[in-house]
Amino acid sequence: MAEGYEFPVDRTQVMLFARSLGDIRPEYSDPNDAATKAVGGIVVPPTFVQCSAHWQPDYPLDLTRPRKGAAPAHRGDGGGGGLGRGLHAEQHYEYHNPVHAGDTLTVTTHPGERWEKEGRRGGKLLFSESITEYRNQDGVLCVTARSIGVQTERAVDA
Amino acid sequence: MALNVGDTHEAVVVENVQRTHIVKYAGASGDFNPLHHDDVAANKMAGYPSVFAHGMLSMGLTGRMLTDWLGPDALKKFGVRFTKQVWPGDTLTSRGEVTAVANGEATIKVVTVNQNGESVVEGEAIAAV
Numbered sequence A: 001m002a003e004g005y006e007f008p009v010d011r012t013q014v015m016l017f018a019r020s021l022g023d024i025r026p027e028y029s030d031p032n033d034a035a036t037k038a039v040g041g042i043v044v045p046p047t048f049v050q051c052s053a054h055w056q057p058d059y060p061l062d063l064t065r066p067r068k069g070a071a072p073a074h075r076g077d078g079g080g081g082g083l084g085r086g087l088h089a090e091q092h093y094e095y096h097n098p099v100h101a102g103d104t105l106t107v108t109t110h111p112g113e114r115w116e117k118e119g120r121r122g123g124k125l126l127f128s129e130s131i132t133e134y135r136n137q138d139g140v141l142c143v144t145a146r147s148i149g150v151q152t153e154r155a156v157d158a
Numbered sequence B: 001m002a003l004n005v006g007d008t009h010e011a012v013v014v015e016n017v018q019r020t021h022i023v024k025y026a027g028a029s030g031d032f033n034p035l036h037h038d039d040v041a042a043n044k045m046a047g048y049p050s051v052f053a054h055g056m057l058s059m060g061l062t063g064r065m066l067t068d069w070l071g072p073d074a075l076k077k078f079g080v081r082f083t084k085q086v087w088p089g090d091t092l093t094s095r096g097e098v099t100a101v102a103n104g105e106a107t108i109k110v111v112t113v114n115q116n117g118e119s120v121v122e123g124e125a126i127a128a129v
Helices: A011-020 A034-038 A048-054 B019-029 B039-046 B055-070
Strands: A005-008 A086-095 A104-118 A124-135 A141-152 B008-014 B075-082 B092-102 B105-113 B119-128
Touching: A005 A048, A011 A048, A011 B019, A011 B055, A048 A104, A048 A124, A048 B019, A086 B055, B008 B055, B019 B055, B055 B075, B055 B092, B055 B105, B055 B119, B075 B105, B092 B119
Parallel strands: none
Antiparallel strands: A005 A104, A086 A141, A086 B075, A104 A124, A124 A141, B008 B092, B075 B119, B092 B105, B105 B119
């Protein structure tokens, strides 16, 4: 997905996401709080950009999303976990500039490395990486995310 | 904020994970992988005994420990490995420890453990100081 897609950062989405993490700090929901004003308006939790999944046209982990045409196949090339034996192995963020409610981010993703490893719990492990950049409406790079997914041969025990 | 090598912060970030916690995260994040909300599918698709939490829920909760400690605008980097799955009934505690401070940045070792002391998330954060 080299051309990217738009991800509007909506205040309600920020509140819902923060709430799902048990986070009630005012900077994520109340624009009139002094703490929010001190950070230039509503900001987002460190992992908030995951919500771009809602706007990603070919996002594979929403099987019931209404669409024109067939659902996208899961490619198993990073981007977190996956269906079946796919698991999310690692996630890394670099924060270059703040994201605020009201911003419109443009999201671009490209595949990174792929490698193989013999695992103890799940047999042979196939790792793949994807790198996603989030730029705001001024073209400023705000967040770089690096996600590593792994496919296992067997289910990993509890 | 001022941070020194050896400074620590610890917090219980979720007690007794309910399927409702997991479903709420699914709805907010958009990750509707059935492994995280459909017990039947989790078993049929991959042999799991039940649903388990999104790794990103564990990371997000770990991030809350960091922002509660450091504020919402301090992080420069935050990265983790997912070391163990989180199951309904688990209670998670996150800890951060400053391991280095240089050039206006603190390096923080981060770990989140379950009620048995097993790590579910391990990683590192860089924060402006």
